[in-house]
Amino acid sequence: MRKKFLSERLGEIISDLFKTGTGLLTFIGAIILIFYVILAVFAPQIASHNPIERVGRTLTPPNEQFIFGTDNLGRDIFSRVIYGARIALTIAFIAVLIAAGVGIPLGLISGYVGGAFDRVVTLIMDAIYSFPGLILAIAIAAVLGPGVINISVSIAVVYTPTYFRVIRNQVSSIKSELYVEAARALGAKNYEILLKYIFPNVLPSIVVVLSMNLADAIMTEAGLSFLGLGIAPPTPDWGFDLSNGQRFVLSRAWWGLLYPGLAIVTVVLGFSMFSEGLNELLNPTIRERR
Template sequence: MAISVNDLPAAKQNAQRSIWTKLRHAARRKPLGAIGALIILVFVVVALFAPWLALYDPFLIDSNNLLAAPSWRNWMGTDEFGRDIMSRIIWGSRVSIFVGLMAVGIGSSSGALLGLVSGYFGGTVDYVIQRVMDTLMAFPTLILALAMVAALGPSIQNVIIALAVVKLPSACRVVRSTTLSVRERPYILAARNMGLGDVRIVLFHILPNCLAPFIILATAGLGAAILSEASLSFLGLGTPPPEPSWGAMLSGKTQRYMMEAPWLAIAPGLAITLVVFGFNFLGDALRDLLDPHQREG
């Protein structure tokens, strides 16, 4: 039965209602995932509207207000230069989320592409790609990122490059394993017999089956990327000063003034903890919802 033009608005409303119904059902099934999504949404909104949400200029130095305790004027206190900590936390969310999204987006997408090529073609191509991935996985994640940033120099762009390289092996391995299982299925063999090219088979028949594990991996990896960026900044190899960065706010003189001004470490530490928890909760929920082996009966 054909749908008339008058029925289109109603069909659109029904589709939107169905989406909201599915979201509510998913939130009821995975409340921690819903909490994680809410935490991420709050930080994304804060990052987008940082110029309007920050009460003060994050670079403004106030020599008359050094190490001020939290008050109605400065809700999270000030640092050793008199800069408002809350404003720097708000602006620092931009750096952390941007670095996390770019690093995971570039690294996981590149790794997924390599995994598709490696798993589908096999042979020498698979051997070479996997040996490169083995080499990268031989180094601890933070050590490899530290070495790359130390060689390239501390900057946001170099941190993104280093973390993207770190994300390559895991994405490549996950997508390759899925590709190996999918390429031998009957409909793939039928597609080959029909004369479809390798590119068409990979893009339209194998790639859709890899999206669920890829989304799960990328979401869970965002929290780890943000934590790695904070670690690099803490060690002085991340975002260069005076750019607000959660990791950099924990380093330097923060450790010296820890006893007399604990709010210097509490505020950025709490921000890092919340955003990492948010991505981990959401990643776990997506794994259970999208992975057929993890779904509840």
């Protein structure tokens, strides 16, 4: 009976979302994300050419053989865009997992323990947060050098304070709730209170922040690659191809700039639409206002 009630309740929430239009945006965002995940997973089967080999004449405009044209080295842009999805999503997911893996536990412990530990950790996180994200990522990437893991770590450092601040602020208010005090009075240990009573209440915020950070991570990775601090060529990368393509716009080779740019814009838009829908789905207050 309980499972039936939960499924019916979830169906009502989804139905309400579609009535407001937010559900439709969430659905479109999910379709975009699934599309790019499929591209990333099945890139070898979908791509028509090897993305790092010369397969035609340089700066060939879009045609039947090369539907996105070729770049200045004669490489197929369509294949590079497809393989670029694999690089972009891999770095974004690794970066977000690292940031969440560090920021969430620190936020839980700092908000619950308080005192000197909370002040010191908060000061460190605020110091990191005060730096402009892209500039901090550039500085770290310049020190670590190119590579998937190095770029992921560079981006993770930028977004770790976001998780910490969100979780820490919520834990600081939740730990004084009556059900937490009751669990403490009944002899529950601190780790049990954190995992069983506090963490489930901050989980919705984590999911929303995670999906939003994925979009930001892709933009940051593209920015690093655009500046030459991302993945080393000739590995397909949207940011690098965007930088490479803009050099030939004055030669009317617009396709080298257009298609990597569209890939970045659409995947970021997909994550943004999806995270907005999740926020409304998991936050009853916002849903009731609508």
